[in-house]
Amino acid sequence: MAPRIRRLGLPLLTASVLALATACGGGGGGAGGSTTESSAKPGEKIKLTVDLFGDFGFKPLYEEYKKTHPNIEIVENVTQFNDHHSNLVKRLATNAGAGDVAAVEVGYISTFTAQPNKFVDLKQYGLDKRQADYLDWKWQQGLSKDGTQVLGLGTDVGGLAMCYRKDLFKKAGLPDKRDEVSALWPTWEQYIETGKKFAAANVAGAKFVDSPGEIFRAMVNQAPVGLYDAQDNIIVASNPDVKKAWDLSNQLTADGLTAKLAAFSPPWNTGFAKGSFATIICPAWMTGFIQEQAKDSAGKWDIASVPGGSGNSGGSHLMVPKQSKHPKEAAELIDFLTSKENQAKVFKEEGTFPSIPALYDDPSIQNFTKPFFGDAPIGKIYSDAAKALKPQHLGPKEADVRTAIGNGLGRVEQGKQTPDEAWAQVLEDVKKIK
């Protein structure tokens, strides 16, 4: 037995050492594109990598793009939301591994525009011409801090609405037509009152709202100033609008209105299918998500206006990391993916709402309805929401601040702390964010 093992052992070892060596050698090279040439020769095959954190509805667009650009091959990598953004930070810092095009969600955009030397200035490729197309604040978000470089082009904006389950509202004896439902809650206080009525009706297995986390985010986004002031100071402790949002969110918990399902977790997904909650805050991109998660509940969902006025939640930009081997081609691809026509197409497929105001009055958007949401005029709803949007300044560590506050809301929801104890700990946590 033993000699046989020994004889086998050496080649195996050599093989694994070799494999390791090649793996190390290969690691540095293939970052971004497959070719190592810095500029593409005409007719050469070019591979562009597009890093996203969810389905952006780009796949049909890639096919279309390839028809006019036969030498371009597009590879899409989708990673989970948090991982995607922290991977991008790591890859920028280590100068390896980032894609040619990277999506950045609005919560992280200031983190990345603060590092203008890590991204390609899209002005070089003439994309500053697109400024006229965009909502002004969306355009500004993609600029470097001093406003001289164009680092990202917007995809969508997340104008707010409230999605609700018609059938559950009917069971609870509440109105279920969208105009009547919108009339129930001009303010968040009235939203909570409606929730209490819903809870009083004891609809089996259903709570009023999924969890306070996303509601909190929406309320803060509706305020003129959010978690940061214009000088990038965190003002969680001093901004009365944040405290008010905190109190109202905890009110939902105190009144037993939440299903205690954290957004984007598997039980939350199950909650959609089981009808565990009757309302959910609905930025435009959420409609695509609901449709995906709750396939069986077509026609049961509808969309009403959001309490408390308009606000933006979510939305993304596309950026080109400087390490891309094909910045020119990547910039051209971004130009294509964010074009007016294509934003309209993606909206109709995925629900992510365009950041190009010229589309808002376009009849094909204005009259667009979705059967899944009981033929709700989602084009009109989100156009109105987007037109009324007031931009809010977002700071570089938005994501960390949100995590700290989200944990606080979670502690109250899980009954671990009183709202005051949780708030004190949130402020401590926020203070530690450097």
Place this chain on the structure above:
Amino acid sequence: MRHTLDMRVSPYAYVAPFFLLFCAFGLFPLVYTAWVSLHEWTLLSDTQEFVGLGNYSTLLADEYFWNATFNTLSIGVLSTVPQLALAIWLAHLLNRRLRFQTLFRISLLLPNVTSVVAVVVIFSQLFGRDFGLINWMLSWFGVGHIDWAAGTATSHVALSVMIMWRWTGYNALIFLAAMQAVPRELYEAATLDGASNLTQLRRITIPMIRPTIIFVVIVSTIGAMQIIAEPMLFGQSSGGGGGIATGGPDRQFQTLALFVYEQGFANSTFDFGYASAASWLMFVAVVVVAGINFLITRRVKGGLV
């Protein structure tokens, strides 16, 4: 001449690849981490300021660090103790002539070859609050719905079950291998003397496999102190909320390794200095706990008296 040189040098040449790899991927990171831990060092900053033991003193005053230490020890004890007892018992059961012996032995190892992601995702569903199988079964006995991920104790139990699921069979196989080396005659003699099955396990098997027990205890302790994948994935798939690496909103199941990950990689600060200091303290803790366990297990009487 050539022959002796070959004899003298080649053993070193044969072991060299391991030591070279160990230096590159084991020793160097260890030393470099210590160096980083003495600095104010983040991934994004261009300069690193030397702060001496500053990170360590901040860390020792950081209640989240101590919370993670407590969670690690708690999950460690809850998972390792029953796991090893169960493993010895399973090995004892399999250490006799059985039909389909190989089948049983292989099936012991099956949980260990399943991916940890699959295990945690499935167990998170079993431990689900609203539609979990375990809560459903408990409801037969009138136990109300338990929010497993929310409670400190309950989340530790849930995580320990996942760890036990993966490692009990593996340890049982190691024990079994050791048990097979115990001479049969001892058991035959004991049986003739009228010793019961349990007495045989206690008086013959356990003392005879003592070195293996020490080995398994130490390896399991080290493993338990480094738990990260289970709590991280449990946090994401249990629906209880919380950041990706905080182990629940109240950090109720954030382990040390997860704490290190949170500081170094999950925060957008990417505080490498602080995370490195935490890694080093974690390393010290592992050595201390493994040492204590070694001393305790060594007291198990060896040989036959």
